[in-house]
Amino acid sequence: MKTAVNGLKWSALERLGVQAIQLIVMLLLARLLGPDAFGLIGILTVFIAISQVISDSGFSSALIRLKERTEIDFSTAFQFNILVALLCYLALFIGANQIAVFFEQPELEALIKVLGLSIIINSFTLVQKAKLTIKMDFKTQAKASLSAVFISSVVSITLAYFDYGVWALVYQILINSFLTMVLLNIFHPWLPKSSFNIQSFSYLFGFGYKLLLAAMLDTLFKNIYQLIIGKQFNPTQVGIFTQANQLASVPAMTFTTIVQRVTYPMLSNIQSETEKFEYSYKLTLRMAAFVIFPLMAGLGIIAKPFIKVVLGDDWLQAADLLMILSFTFMLYPIHAINLNLLQVKGRSDIFLKLEVIKKAFIVLILFITIPFGIKAICIGMLIHTYLAFFINSYYTGQFSKLKIRDQLNALAPIWLMVALSALCSYFIVTSIVSVLLLNSYMQLFLLLITMPLIYIASARVFQRDLYTQILNIILRRKV
Template sequence: MTSLKKKAVGGVIWSGVDKSSTMLIQFVFGIVLARLLLPEDYGLIGMITIFITVSQAIVESGFSRALIQKKEANQIDYSTTFFFNFLISICIYGILYIVAPFIAGFYEEPLLIDLIKVVGLNVIVSSFAIIQRTILIKKINFKAQAIVNITSGLIGAFVGIGCALSGLGVWSLVLQYLSRNFATSVLFWIFNDWRPSFIFSINALKKLFNFGSKILASTLLYAAFQNIYLVVIGKIYKSEELGYYTRATLFKQIPATLVTTIMQNVTFPILVDVIEDDERVRKIMKRSVRLTSFLLFPMITILIAFANPLVLVLLTEKWLPTVVLLQILAIGVIFFPINAINSNFINAKGRSDLFLKLEIINNILIVITLGITYSFGIEIIAVGYVIVSFIGFFTYAYYSGKYIGYSGFKQIIDMLQYAFVSIFLTAGSYFLWSFIEDQLLYLVLGICTVGIGYIVCAHLLKFEEYEEIKSIIRKKIGKAS
């Protein structure tokens, strides 16, 4: 096994441990919180999500990607970026503090003033972790990241539940968020031995910003326009309806975020290393798309088919309006991880300008669909989101086809076998156990049937991804024994 392949395999394994464990923690403890809190509480957080997300994007300024893309990044680059991130975070928090009353006035929710002032502190806290995380990603060291993220996730979860049990309502979500990110920053400094030097180079900043500025603009556009759904729903509809939408979004993001983050964090630094070799890049892209599809499709089909028992069992009847939204939005995330792979290729190619243009196109589509759908209810708004996600896939994949001959059509062909198997198994499981009235039993039997059936089919059909994962697991067990 080559050194690069060892890095890739190790990265996938530890990134998988990291994200699966983190998502499990968020999922389990999030369910507990959702049962203790009200949809309105999540709706209030949803109203300010766009402002915090955009603020964090500005603080990061695209420098993380720029440092990963720069093969010869040095101490001057890291230190300059660290101090720049920190200074910008102070400025951004000051702006949030000042505009908090205006945001609260826009939504006609006075409580948002204090919520923004407290949640905004995370902008400063998170700035301390940016360079530490970047260095570990650049080294493809996901073991340290896994330890940090799992530990901080548990800390945040226990703080949030403790606050909810104490009757703090929406503040439970705020304090969970803050405590988790504070723990993350502290632990990154413990697990990574990098320390900043008192150096600030304008020249280094300019060079990094030349690449990073386009990533920043793209990230800002993505953050603003992806979260514009929350702004529109929060302004036009009731806070509890926004709560249903945010809960559906959180559910559908579990498989998408899990797979996307693993593949994106691992493939980007590897693509940078081999970007001049079109054949190797094409092979990496193809394997990434196939592995992503292999992991993603059964999770998506389960979400869609078993959304009703899932919501009833985990969240109780007060969250039932989430079901239809979840089923619609889950369709829209099918291509999300594949988009991330295609965008990784574009950025690894050094074409952050092209990445920006594609984001602008997609965001124009978001505005158009929102303008058409906003008055027809949140379900139709969700349908608009799905349409934009499909179009977005083909815009990104077009350039993979142009540069390395791996078009959107070829990517879809690589996905189809996993899609067909997942749909067949999930539909069969759905109808097989539909006579069962106990929703918990129905959910458990349904998921287990799909899971076991998928493994059996992968074995019989000799899916390469299944065989490779099985081989990796055997090797790991062999080493452990």
């Protein structure tokens, strides 16, 4: 448990640090570049993300889960991933013109040819990241990631200031990938020590290909909204949606990454100890909800004054979308923890099956909501995330004692406490603002103070055990 807690702290430091820098930079660039630049990158995101998933091919998870790993396994994964990354980039390079024609945006051709280089660069870090994750050494990853994101962010802001436009975003991604690769190889040097091994590949791919297919589906449908909006509307609308989606997804996905990176190797190591496994699984669910639920609800209630103060009136259309998407991403860490269990139990077949089922619902909901505009699409995303919770928890309940009812009993009190804290805070502040005629700055300030105070006070009364445990972790007390 001590190793997991230490890993959680360093994983949190890396993810929170990286995402905090990227969020600040994104907000600065949004003011400098406007919605169009973000819209163009948003359209290309799905192509880069899918290529990245194909390049990994589920081998990272396979290496982490494997009990006895050899240098043959690492070397085989390394060589295969680089080959696939090169093929993915070649496909993007050849298809760049068709992508630009499809979206009727000529700039996309040059953008994707340059941006696609990040896929090749990232393939050189797969083994180092897997080896460090296995050892739960997130301190080394934190040093590399934080250094890379800071330098790339400074460069991108400078380029944006000198009117490089959308290319400031492209170079930010490329420089970040390159520096991460270089620093990981400096801090944790590794070179393949054997040739490609068919037997090792068969095992890794046998486990990983199902995760690959599931991840491809997840990535495609996670970014399908930008594709559809890009085709149906214009880059400005894509930019507005992309900005709202990023602002909502950053805290949820950051926290999810922290939890996944620590709990997956931890649960893998105790998978045979049933009682300990069940306890750790339930505690992880509750702690995730305790942290992420209020964070996302708080983001939802400050959406309008936040957008107005930070991004300006050009981005005001994103406020309503941000509010809806904040509640949409609230359950994202819970989904990830449930799906982690399936991977730990070696049921990548069910993992894939779940992705197919959930994606079928996305297609249906999209088909219904597209004619009603972008806001309706976001509401459809909200509906889908709650459907996904019931689907995920039903199947993971087949491999643990935590059935749907048990998960609801564990999460519902926290959800209710958060909802009441958010509503109380919102009505108190809006009443004060309407009476005193305060501006958006004061409204944002009051909301940022009142909800945390109400939530912390409620947590000390109604969720005292979780409150104490998380406080102990923060204060480095023995847990």
